[in-house]
Amino acid sequence: MKVAYWPGCVSRGFTPELHGSMARVAPLLDIELVALDRAACCGAGVLAEHNQELADTLNARTFALAQQVQDAELMMNICSTCQGAQTECQERLDANSEYRARINQTLADEGLSYDFDPRSPLTNKNFLWLLVEEIGLDALKAKVKRPLTDLKVGPFYGCYIVRPTRRLGIDSEHPRDRYLHMVIEALGGTVVDYAGVYKCCGFPIITMNKAASLAQAGRHLGDALDADADCLVVPCPLCHLNLDLQQPAAAGVVGRDLGLPVLHLPQLVGLALGLEPKELGMGKHVVRPTSVIDWSTSVVAASAGAAGAGAGAGAAA
Amino acid sequence: MANFTLRIRRYDPGSGEAAHWDEHTVDLRPRASVLDAILKVKNERDGSIGIRCSCQQGICGSCGVRMNGKPGLACNTHLEEAAGRRASLSGSAQVENAVIEVEPMGNMPVIRDLIVDMDAVHWKKIQRVTPWLLAKQPVPEREYVVPHDNMVDVTQTMACIQCGACVSDCLSMEVDPGFIGPAALAKAYRFVGDPRDAQHAERLWDLSKDPQGIYDCTHCFNCVEACPKDVAPMNQIMRLRRIAGSDFDLEDPNNGYRHEHAFVKNIKRNGLLHEADLLPDSYGGKFHPRAVPELISSLPTVATALARGKITPQKALTHPHKAPKEVKRIFEKIEAQEERVELNLYIVGYDEAEEQLDMPHIPHTDEPTPLRDPHEPPPAASTPPGSGAASDSKPLPEADMTGAEERRPPREQWEPLRHDEAEPESTDTESES
Numbered sequence: 001m002k003v004a005y006w007p008g009c010v011s012r013g014f015t016p017e018l019h020g021s022m023a024r025v026a027p028l029l030d031i032e033l034v035a036l037d038r039a040a041c042c043g044a045g046v047l048a049e050h051n052q053e054l055a056d057t058l059n060a061r062t063f064a065l066a067q068q069v070q071d072a073e074l075m076m077n078i079c080s081t082c083q084g085a086q087t088e089c090q091e092r093l094d095a096n097s098e099y100r101a102r103i104n105q106t107l108a109d110e111g112l113s114y115d116f117d118p119r120s121p122l123t124n125k126n127f128l129w130l131l132v133e134e135i136g137l138d139a140l141k142a143k144v145k146r147p148l149t150d151l152k153v154g155p156f157y158g159c160y161i162v163r164p165t166r167r168l169g170i171d172s173e174h175p176r177d178r179y180l181h182m183v184i185e186a187l188g189g190t191v192v193d194y195a196g197v198y199k200c201c202g203f204p205i206i207t208m209n210k211a212a213s214l215a216q217a218g219r220h221l222g223d224a225l226d227a228d229a230d231c232l233v234v235p236c237p238l239c240h241l242n243l244d245l246q247q248p249a250a251a252g253v254v255g256r257d258l259g260l261p262v263l264h265l266p267q268l269v270g271l272a273l274g275l276e277p278k279e280l281g282m283g284k285h286v287v288r289p290t291s292v293i294d295w296s297t298s299v300v301a302a303s304a305g306a307a308g309a310g311a312g313a314g315a316a317a
Numbered sequence: 318m319a320n321f322t323l324r325i326r327r328y329d330p331g332s333g334e335a336a337h338w339d340e341h342t343v344d345l346r347p348r349a350s351v352l353d354a355i356l357k358v359k360n361e362r363d364g365s366i367g368i369r370c371s372c373q374q375g376i377c378g379s380c381g382v383r384m385n386g387k388p389g390l391a392c393n394t395h396l397e398e399a400a401g402r403r404a405s406l407s408g409s410a411q412v413e414n415a416v417i418e419v420e421p422m423g424n425m426p427v428i429r430d431l432i433v434d435m436d437a438v439h440w441k442k443i444q445r446v447t448p449w450l451l452a453k454q455p456v457p458e459r460e461y462v463v464p465h466d467n468m469v470d471v472t473q474t475m476a477c478i479q480c481g482a483c484v485s486d487c488l489s490m491e492v493d494p495g496f497i498g499p500a501a502l503a504k505a506y507r508f509v510g511d512p513r514d515a516q517h518a519e520r521l522w523d524l525s526k527d528p529q530g531i532y533d534c535t536h537c538f539n540c541v542e543a544c545p546k547d548v549a550p551m552n553q554i555m556r557l558r559r560i561a562g563s564d565f566d567l568e569d570p571n572n573g574y575r576h577e578h579a580f581v582k583n584i585k586r587n588g589l590l591h592e593a594d595l596l597p598d599s600y601g602g603k604f605h606p607r608a609v610p611e612l613i614s615s616l617p618t619v620a621t622a623l624a625r626g627k628i629t630p631q632k633a634l635t636h637p638h639k640a641p642k643e644v645k646r647i648f649e650k651i652e653a654q655e656e657r658v659e660l661n662l663y664i665v666g667y668d669e670a671e672e673q674l675d676m677p678h679i680p681h682t683d684e685p686t687p688l689r690d691p692h693e694p695p696p697a698a699s700t701p702p703g704s705g706a707a708s709d710s711k712p713l714p715e716a717d718m719t720g721a722e723e724r725r726p727p728r729e730q731w732e733p734l735r736h737d738e739a740e741p742e743s744t745d746t747e748s749e750s
Contacts, residue, residue, distance in 0.1 A: 009590035014627060040588045040644045045536055046580045049555045050563060053658045054651045092660045095667045099660050106650055110643045163538035172401060200488045200537035207576045207599040208532040215492040249618060284625045
């Protein structure tokens, strides 16, 4: 399937391994990525906090560019924060024709227009949603070459992709707040439930209240370790910054050793689809999954035998 | 009728016993409330269960609890809804015999069972924000008339019933109990959004300079999700930030103002976020005295990122991505606008059903509210909130919000917030046009 692809900023900035791993995984899932190179930052909530119309206009522009991609089935992002910030803007744009016209007037100078058709509104899905709703768990399962047998994975959703449920279209038919769980299982891994699954990584206040920000990251990492997780998986690069890049500092704040690898969603998927940790950019992490998880024991098909013996022990290393 | 398993967390801090779960099976309609189930068990089987409740109609706000992990009012949560939450969490769709775990709210000490100490946390925080009107003088003899749009705007925060559900699950408060928190900050907006209040700037400065004030919110949406009355406390906190930063230019010591402005500048320049600049700029710039210790403490993090090839010196120091000129143009156009447009869907509702939507406009002004003789006919027919009818309350008081600071004396000359003032009679006597 062809998608208008919005990679966001951080996946091309401080977490280049996210953009890189998505590019590796996409062809294996028959996803054709048409990157929206000219689009601008979604604002991550901060632009909207400063000036709502500014954030809405920039995102309307991104949507307009996505609508111009020939034959694209939908728009796809790989960042929860983009998903949340853009959905919020889209809600306003779709709700009020007069407001939409005002925004489109600004875009018109560039020859762009964001079109809203109530029968087929713009679809903008995070890679996680696309995996479950477009590709399907069965199809995903069929593509798995190296089941994540004995890998205990803690899902970390972050905030923007699960709240508010109404705006994000989470209901009994679309249990999007369970999708990470479902994907981990489809890839053959074991889900570890822990207190922080739906909590905040603390990143938004890192410059305002660093201690509180890192206390949040440190607490969730500690909870996942206590629940015996080998690693976390995140659909959001901003969570990754606080949970991985800042993990040594967070360990200092909460006063305990952490050392828990944090994987981006495309990395986890790529691993199960047979890609090597290195080509998925895992060497770029601060807490190197390659040094903490013994892939030869944790991630091999059950049929390879003896997998159980050394599994899970890696995390303690 | 259906069977539900009610698990109630029991705890009596005075008893010296640890908390434990009590389990009861109840046979009730799926659309009976969780409170119905608790009261049934209490009345028929165990009178010692501690629960606070009164109206049973979602009005009094007494029965806030956590049900299968989510905070809310026990009286307006259906058993099937609470059960569905758990079913979804365990991956099954079974509602029959579903378990409903009822716990006291979080972030507040438990007095007994499902009763938490609202005084110790919630009400203290409400008191912190001077929760009464500091009226402009002279107070008119008759009604103090407020423009319709302003009144509708603050009704969202006035809808709060003080149940504490948002406080229960505030994730900032979980690690930083001193955070003023969602309910109290929403209450603060109720007065900052009220044109009759004389001390908007003082209130905003008070809340932005506090390290546990408006800039301590981590933007997690838990309060928005928790609120049974759609107050959306987080949205009100963001509006407080917007007004403090953009209308009053309040440069707080917590980097809130600087972070916001550094972010905006960053996107305007680069189109995409250039993280390497954002951090130092949020502290006032690379060479600012405030930034130096922060950057030094970040060195180990930066060094690891460089060593791992996460960032390269070239990428960090240069700006590989430049904003397309169209992006710059959008910034320039919108920043140059005299008035800032804000669309609050709580107020205007959604299109299609109601076609004639007027552009909402919440004036934020320090001009005195034009008073009107109550005997004169009203300038415009009042319209119910969300009716979508064109609000004819224009001309609104001065719309320019950027000049607010020019109209008021420098901060040193502000009057201190009159915390000690006796609370005037109810603030609910406002009349709409």
